[in-house]
Amino acid sequence: xxxxxxxxxxxxxxxxxxxxxxxxxxxxxxxxxxxxxxxxxxxxxxxxxxxxxxxxxxxxxxxxxxxxxxxxxxxxxxxxxxxxxxxxxxxxxxxxxxxxxxxxxxxxxxxxxxxxxxxxxxxxxxxxxxxxxxxxxxxxxxxxxxxxxxxxxxxxxxxxxxxxxxxxxxxxxxxxxxxxxxxxxxxxxxxxxxxxxxxxxxxxxxxxxxxxxxxxxxxxxxxxxxxxxxxxxxxxxxxxxxxxxxxxxxxxxxxxxxxxxxxxxxxxxxxxxxxxxxxxxxxxxxxxxxxxxxxxxxxxxxxxxxxxxxxxxxxxxxxxxxxxxxxxxxxxxxxxxxxxxxxxxxxxxxxxxxxxxxxxxxxxxxxxxxxxxxxxx
Amino acid sequence: xxxxxxxxxxxxxxxxxxxxxxxxxxxxxxxxxxxxxxxxxxxxxxxxxxxxxxxxxxxxxxxxxxxxxxxxxxxxxxxxxxxxxxxxxxxxxxxxxxxxxxxxxxxxxxxxxxxxxxxxxxxxxxxxxxxxxxxxxxxxxxxxxxxxxxxxxxxxxxxxxxxxxxxxxxxxxxxxxxxxxxxxxxxxxxxxxxxxxxxxxxxxxxxxxxxxxxxxxxxxxxxxxxxxxxxxxxxxxxxxxxxxxxxxxxxxxxxxxxxxxxxxxxxxxxxxxxxxxxxxxxxxxxxxxxxxxxxxxxxxxxxxxxxxxxxxxxxxxxxxxxxxxxxxxxxxxxxxxxxxxxxxxxxxxxxxxxxxxxxxxxxxxxxxxxxxxxxxxxxxxxxxxxxxxxxxxxxxx
Numbered sequence: 145x146x147x148x149x150x151x152x153x154x155x156x157x158x159x160x161x162x163x164x165x166x167x168x169x170x171x172x173x174x175x176x177x178x179x180x181x182x183x184x185x186x187x188x189x190x191x192x193x194x195x196x197x198x199x200x201x202x203x204x205x206x207x208x209x210x211x212x213x214x215x216x217x218x219x220x221x222x223x224x225x226x227x228x229x230x231x232x233x234x235x236x237x238x239x240x241x242x243x244x245x246x247x248x249x250x251x252x253x254x255x256x257x258x259x260x261x262x263x264x265x266x267x268x269x270x271x272x273x274x275x276x277x278x279x280x281x282x283x284x285x286x287x288x289x290x291x292x293x294x295x296x297x298x299x300x301x302x303x304x305x306x307x308x309x310x311x312x313x314x315x316x317x318x319x320x321x322x323x324x325x326x327x328x329x330x331x332x333x334x335x336x337x338x339x340x341x342x343x344x345x346x347x348x349x350x351x352x353x354x355x356x357x358x359x360x361x362x363x364x365x366x367x368x369x370x371x372x373x374x375x376x377x378x379x380x381x382x383x384x385x386x387x388x389x390x391x392x393x394x395x396x397x398x399x400x401x402x403x404x405x406x407x408x409x410x411x412x413x414x415x416x417x418x419x420x421x422x423x424x425x426x427x428x429x430x431x432x433x434x435x436x437x438x439x440x441x442x443x444x445x446x447x448x449x450x451x452x453x454x455x456x457x458x459x460x461x462x463x464x465x466x467x468x469x470x471x472x473x474x475x476x477x478x479x480x481x482x483x484x485x486x487x488x489x490x491x492x493x494x495x496x497x498x499x500x501x502x503x504x505x506x507x508x509x510x511x512x513x514x515x516x517x518x519x520x521x
Numbered sequence: 522x523x524x525x526x527x528x529x530x531x532x533x534x535x536x537x538x539x540x541x542x543x544x545x546x547x548x549x550x551x552x553x554x555x556x557x558x559x560x561x562x563x564x565x566x567x568x569x570x571x572x573x574x575x576x577x578x579x580x581x582x583x584x585x586x587x588x589x590x591x592x593x594x595x596x597x598x599x600x601x602x603x604x605x606x607x608x609x610x611x612x613x614x615x616x617x618x619x620x621x622x623x624x625x626x627x628x629x630x631x632x633x634x635x636x637x638x639x640x641x642x643x644x645x646x647x648x649x650x651x652x653x654x655x656x657x658x659x660x661x662x663x664x665x666x667x668x669x670x671x672x673x674x675x676x677x678x679x680x681x682x683x684x685x686x687x688x689x690x691x692x693x694x695x696x697x698x699x700x701x702x703x704x705x706x707x708x709x710x711x712x713x714x715x716x717x718x719x720x721x722x723x724x725x726x727x728x729x730x731x732x733x734x735x736x737x738x739x740x741x742x743x744x745x746x747x748x749x750x751x752x753x754x755x756x757x758x759x760x761x762x763x764x765x766x767x768x769x770x771x772x773x774x775x776x777x778x779x780x781x782x783x784x785x786x787x788x789x790x791x792x793x794x795x796x797x798x799x800x801x802x803x804x805x806x807x808x809x810x811x812x813x814x815x816x817x818x819x820x821x822x823x824x825x826x827x828x829x830x831x832x833x834x835x836x837x838x839x840x841x842x843x844x845x846x847x848x849x850x851x852x853x854x855x856x857x858x859x860x861x862x863x864x865x866x867x868x869x870x871x872x873x874x875x876x877x878x879x880x881x882x883x884x885x886x887x888x889x890x891x892x893x894x895x896x897x898x899x900x901x902x903x904x905x906x907x908x909x910x911x912x913x914x915x916x917x918x
Binding site: 149150151152153154155156157158159160161196197198199200201202214215 | 560563573580664672841879
């Protein structure tokens with residue numbers, strides 16, 4: 145009989161509880177990165193109250209019972225502290241409840257944090273779920289543990305009934321019958337037939353204006369949009385190349401962390417950002433390329449000609465270009481805005497839209513609906 | 522189990538029983554994956570109810586976040602179940618087989634373990650199945666109630682207390698007043714009580730137990746190993762946790778002074794407090810360089826009395842402030858009166874969110890007013906707080 149991994153089920157329950165703290169996550173936290181990102185481990189930390197079993201504790205942390213800390217002078221395998229409730233090394237001595245005196249923190253890597261922030265935003269904006277799955281084996285882990293846990297043991301299952309239920313559930317959830325049975329999962333799950341997406345190479349470039357005219361609220365809006373875009377693009381392409389560029393008078397390729405936490409400052413030369421985006425894309429032959437450009441389009445007057453030239457080049461190089469205008473002021477349409485608006489009328493590869501809270505949803509629905517069909521997958 | 526290893530087990534068992542006089546129930550050795558050992562280590566038993574807190578432990582063990590590699594696990598049962606890791610080297614397996622025999626002997630003979638169920642492995646497995654079924658019926662309520670029970674039990678159950686003191690013990694008081702609870706709540710109360718009482722002596726006699734297992738292992742292998750194997754053993758021995766070393770050195774000193782027979786006697790009757798109070802000496806403290814760190818970071822070798830008193834307090838409190846129930850007021854009023862006496866340097870702030878979270882768990886089990894009284898060293902009258910279930914905070918009365 146296959147043994148049920150109760151440890152994994154319990155671990156999953158613990159992870160679920162950890163994830164319930166996601167409502168505490170706000171992208172603004174990233175702007176205070178000194179406070180939340182550990183400079184040594186680069187992990188993002190949140191203080192929590194109930195990740196560990198709640199137990200009473202004294203004001204003086206670490207002493208536990210207020211007694212002095214007894215240490216061994218030449219302890220070879222530890223820091224020398226005599227840790228009486230020792231769990232390692234052999235006999236397990238507890239009911240798993242000895243950890244409440246530890247500091248209560250949840251730690252996430254930047255990647256984990258982004259994934260949780262994405263889910264939070266997707267829920268917050270009530271964006272649709274994708275009703276197709278691009279890769280095989282996308283089993284919902286939570287359901288696996290719940291189901292095993294509910295029934296207790298595999299040998300008690302009515303396998304025929306389970307097959308039938310599982311298939312019905314699959315059809316109702318996925319709305320497709322294109323699936324294969326994974327024998328490793330004991331017929332409990334149906335996996336979608338894998339579509340060949342792994343060979344598609346994609347470059348995503350995110351170019352953000354950080355000039356002084358972009359206020360913090362606006363830059364937050366841009367980040368929110370970028371987060372939501374990633375969420376969907378991740379579903380299409382698992383191994384995308386992502387490049388982050390910001391520009392004011394000059395352009396610079398930056399890391400994800402910098403991209404998320406930079407403060408707006410300086411003048412605006414749109415051509416600098418577009419040019420760097422174009423130059424980077426030259427290194428990626430045979431890629432599908434997406435160009436996402438976020439700016440108020442309030443360009444320096446002597447830069448328009450250069451910007452026109454590079455946006456034309458980018459148009460040739462990239463498959464799709466999304467230009468999001470922030471701080472929209474219809475009364476003062478800039479030369480560059482008019483230029484790209486004209487381009488978008490003549491060319492289906494370029495989309496231009498005004499970015500605000502409600503248009504994020506519209507833009508993504510548009511992306512998923514109409515443009516999603518055009519994306520090669 | 523490997524055939525060659527089975528032969529080794531028989532040989533080691535013969536040395537343990539015939540030459541050293543150990544006496545234990547049959548041991549069923551299982552060679553299992555490190556992942557499965559992690560699972561047992563985090564749950565305490567092979568099949569036990571599922572709770573997220575065990576998941577945290579499991580992750581720690583399974584992802585290498587624990588203090589050290591787990592070589593083996595042994596369960597107090599008849600037959601005793603021992604689990605050896607498949608990742609162990611051949612010699613490591615021999616160490617742990619001998620070590621397990623020491624534990625099995627301690628379980629069978631030590632007074633603290635004698636009154637315990639010898640069938641907890643099966644009992645816990647049955648309980649786990651019932652909890653699974655209850656989850657289907659009651660959903661998240663089960664996990665919430667288990668969290669509250671584990672939270673209160675882990676900070677209250679301590680069999681070092683005298684029987685009459687149990688009346689004032691927070692967990693036992695709540696258990697005694699669980700009559701009006703729903704059926705599933707009573708079942709969970711019974712289950713947690715039984716399982717915690719099973720685990721409590723393991724904590725209560727950890728130094729004596731681990732020390733004995735290590736001492737027995739040392740003596741069994743001394744009779745058995747060739748010089749090359751002994752060299753391996755010596756290297757491994759030096760890396761044992763400090764609890765093992767402390768216990769080992771105490772038994773070793775008893776052996777040197779009073780012989781093997783006395784060691785057998787001591788392993789029968791001692792828990793950790795009796796063990797260190799009776800047999801820990803200044804020589805051992807000096808040899809193991811036990812002491813307290815000064816503010817400057819320098820270690821000062823401790824006086825034997827200080828070491829003993831520190832160990833005794835650790836054992837009595839499990840590193841957690843102990844709350845006591847004021848039974849007289851509670852019975853009179855129908856509310857739950859809990860008090861805590863602060864000793865110097867042991868102040869507790871009930872308004873702190875972490876303590877409030879604990880009171881929330883007590884409320885989940887009690888479902889009526891909770892009054893918490895705290896006594897400070899210099900004041901005659903205590904300070905009273907009331908738990909407000911609406912806002913989930915403590916209010917000063």
